[in-house]
Amino acid sequence: MNDNKNLVLAVVLSVLILVGWQIAFPPPEPVDQPVEQATTQQSARQDASGDRLAPSTPDISVSDLVRDAKSREEIVAGDERVNINEELVRGSISLKGAAIDDIVLTQYRETIEKDSDNIVLLSPKGSEMPFFARFGWSLVAGKGSLPGANDMWQQTSSCGDLSAECDLALLWNGPDGLSVKRTISTDKTYMLTIQDEVINQTDTTLSVAPYGLLRRVGLPQLENFYIAHEGFIGVANEVLEEVDYDDVYEDGDQSFSATGGWVGITDKYWMATLIPDQSSKNITKMRADRQANIATFQAEYVGEDLQIPAGGSTSYTHRLFAGAKVVGFIDGYAEEGIQRFDLSIDWGWFFFLTKPMFLALDILFKFVGNFGVAILILTVLIKAVFxxxxxxxxxxxxxxxxxxxxxxxxxxxxxxxxxxxxxxxxxxxxxx
Structure with a gap:
């Protein structure tokens, strides 16, 4: 009995030492693989020397910051929308701007009470804490108009709600010969795939660039747990980039030029992440702004220029992860080719101990349904090994x-x- 107590005490002390070490000596910023810094002047196509610059994503406007007198539910109910109907996620996509701005996590609640509200991850403009994603195109060269935040899309799919069995098909027709076809699909977890095709029915060649943005209005309530990062997160050229909200204000926008990778905003347990085409070059950016005395944060990327000949078309595939940081899902996406997506979960310096122990606990929990019992079983197993x-x-x-x-x-x-x-x-x- 005394030996069991000593083993449990040793495990507890080991955990305390690990946590204390992380707090006292936080991991340094990665320096072994420097990332090429991209220009911050995103509004122009060329600088004085003629070098290429990225097109701009839509700027943060005061209209994004205005809180509506209506509740979030009333705002959602008042828009033209297509519902998302899945076991892990419910919500909707607005036909105005094709914004993905209504994501509710059905498996998680605000408190441990069974009747408490589900976690609301993404919310529309005008709600108390707007947090939404939008994808689109910037016109780099040529004349024409492309869909913006206030343009209405038409649903062309006939099967109703978006689900794993039914993709959502959208269409936008411009006034001057440009149109965009969009297909949104889900994989029964927290990943949405957005496939765009731009059709050029004008008589001239155009140059366009795809973009994705994730905008959060207002600073969320932070856990402030030193070993759990909350704020901007991303991977550029295999290097993890973690930037606090405050650091973007103090140091300015953070930009990185990369091939593939991803960028997003993370909380302790959930995150929303933009994932560009993994084989294409892009410029990712982490931005902060303050208008009307309200903090606004934006993660974004802009892809490389794509040429569309007269009568031709071009396409691009975006992905959006919006959900809980479930280890099995995250590791699965990393194995499917999303560059170092497993780094979105911070295991600390001693990941070679913490991750295997978590995975073992998770397996035991699935068998017994109780974490306390799972910890006891793991303790016995560790003792048996040693x-x-x-x-x-x-x-x-x-x-x-x-x-x-x-x-x-x-x-x-x-x-x-x-x-x-x-x-x-x-x-x-x-x-x-």
């Missing part, structure tokens, strides 16, 4: 205990002769 080592230690201790009387006699006999005491002690050890 039993040979512990047993050897017990045998050595037993032998030492048996030698105690002889050791006492030697100490009394040679208490005034230290050299002789050491020789006799070593002889006794060799004999036994």
């Amino acid at each position: 039993f040979p080592l512990a047993n050897t230690s017990y045998k050595a201790m037993s032998k030492m205990k048996a030698l105690t009387p002889e050791m006492t006699k030697i100490r009394e006999r040679y208490k005034d002769d230290r050299e002789k005491l050491q020789k006799e002690t070593m002889a006794l050890y060799k004999k036994e």
Whole structure:
């Protein structure tokens, strides 16, 4: 029984040491793989030297910050929308701007009470805490108009709600010969895939660039737990980038030029992440702004220029992860080719210990349905693994205990002769 107590105490002390180390010595910023910094002047196509700059995403406007007198539910009910109907997620997509701005996590609640509200991750403009994603196109060269935040899309799919069995098909027709076809699909977890096709029915060649943005209005309530990052997060050129909300204000916008990767905003347990085409170049950016005394944060990326000949078309595929940071889902997407998506969960410096222990606990929990019991079982299993080592230690201790009387006699006999005491002690050890 005492051995069990000692083992549990050792595990607890080990965890405390790990947590204390993380707090006292936070991991340094990665420096072994520097990322090429991109220009911050995104509104122009060329600088004085003629070098290419990224097109701009839509700027943050005061209209995004205005709180509506209506509740979030009333705002959602008052718009033209297509519902999202899945086991893990429910919500809707607005036909105005094709904004993905209504995501509710059905498996998680605000408190441990069974009747508490589900977690609301994404909310529309005008709600108390707007947080939404939008995808679109910037016109780089040529004349024409492309859909914006206030343009209405037409649903062309006939199967109703968006689900794993029914993709959502949208269409936008412009006044000057440009149109966009969009297909949105879900995979029964927290990932949405957005496939766009831009059709050029004008008589000239155009150049366009795809973009995705994720906008959060207002600073959320932070856990402020030192080993759990909350704020901007992303991967550029295999390097994890974690930037606090305050740091973007103090240091300015953060920009990175990369191939593939991803960028988003994370809370302790949930996150929303924009994922560009993993084989294409892009410029990702983390931005902060303050208008009308309200903080606004935006993660975004802009893809490389795509040429559309007269009468031709071009396409691009975006993805949006909006949900709980479930390890199995996250690791699965990383294995499918999303660059270092597993880094969206911070396991700390001792990930080689913390992640295997979590995975073992998770497996046991799925079997027994109780984390307390799972911890006890894991403790027994750890003790079983280290039993040979512990047993050897017990045998050595037993032998030492048996030698105690002889050791006492030697100490009394040679208490005034230290050299002789050491020789006799070593002889006794060799004999036994």
